[in-house]
Amino acid sequence: DSGVTQTPKHLITATGQRVTLRCSPRSGDLSVYWYQQSLDQGLQFLIQYYNGEERAKGNILERFSAQQFPDLHSELNLSSLELGDSALYFCASSVAGTRYPSTDTQYFGPGTRLTVL
Amino acid sequence: EDQVTQSPEALRLQEGESSSLNCSYTVSGLRGLFWYRQDPGKGPEFLFTLYSAGEEKEKERLKATLTKKESFLHITAPKPEDSATYLCAVQARRDDKIIFGKGTRLHILP
Numbered sequence: 001d002s003g004v005t006q007t008p009k010h011l012i013t014a015t016g017q018r019v020t021l022r023c024s025p026r027s028g029d030l031s032v033y034w035y036q037q038s039l040d041q042g043l044q045f046l047i048q049y050y051n052g053e054e055r056a057k058g059n060i061l062e063r064f065s066a067q068q069f070p071d072l073h074s075e076l077n078l079s080s081l082e083l084g085d086s087a088l089y090f091c092a093s094s095v096a097g098t099r100y101p102s103t104d105t106q107y108f109g110p111g112t113r114l115t116v117l
Numbered sequence: 118e119d120q121v122t123q124s125p126e127a128l129r130l131q132e133g134e135s136s137s138l139n140c141s142y143t144v145s146g147l148r149g150l151f152w153y154r155q156d157p158g159k160g161p162e163f164l165f166t167l168y169s170a171g172e173e174k175e176k177e178r179l180k181a182t183l184t185k186k187e188s189f190l191h192i193t194a195p196k197p198e199d200s201a202t203y204l205c206a207v208q209a210r211r212d213d214k215i216i217f218g219k220g221t222r223l224h225i226l227p
Binding site for chain 2: 002004033035042043044045055056058088090092105106107108109110111113
């Protein structure tokens with residue numbers, strides 16, 4: 001158990017809908033990362049938050065948004081869902097978010113499996 | 118462009134048959150290279166972080182090594198429970214972004 005929790009475990013919804021995925025980081029971790037994993041694409045970095053502020057942005061669509069709250073939990077909002085958004089969504093957390101020489105070793109949650117019908 | 122390539126895509130070994138997985142990377146200033154293990158339908162599990170060329174780390178039957186262009190994950194006398202997908206990722210010093218490779222699916226036959 002990594003200490004990172006994600007809810008819900010599974011989510012089935014229809015095209016055009018909006019969903020919210022939730023992540024609670026490990027105790028003491030300030031950074032939260034969101035990833036999308038599909039069969040053909042592997043793990044795609046979406047976005048990182050550090051202590052409530054956006055830190056880095058990856059391949060996140062405009063239909064997706066995220067935020068990190070004062071208690072450090074994070075939510076990923078996916079809207080106008082399309083069939084291609086079906087994937088596993090992982091949240092990870094790390095202590096750092098600081099610069100060199102430290103590195104951001106990440107600990108992953110169990111994921112949310114999103115199915116868009 | 119920063120890039121991570123893992124090979125082979127898939128590997129089948131007999132129990133006890135040692136081998137190595139490769140992770141080739143291109144990054145403008147390496148801050149760290151990570152190895153993860155992922156079981157089907159589960160989140161990646163952290164294995165190692167390597168920081169500089171020449172560094173090695175070990176954990177049970179696994180040993181990770183790093184050069185300026187690639188990393189190897191050596192698996193010695195593997196057991197069926199080592200079957201998983203092994204992921205490599207790099208973090209660039211320039212922008213701190215982390216890039217994952219597509220992984221190597223390892224299957225150990227009893």
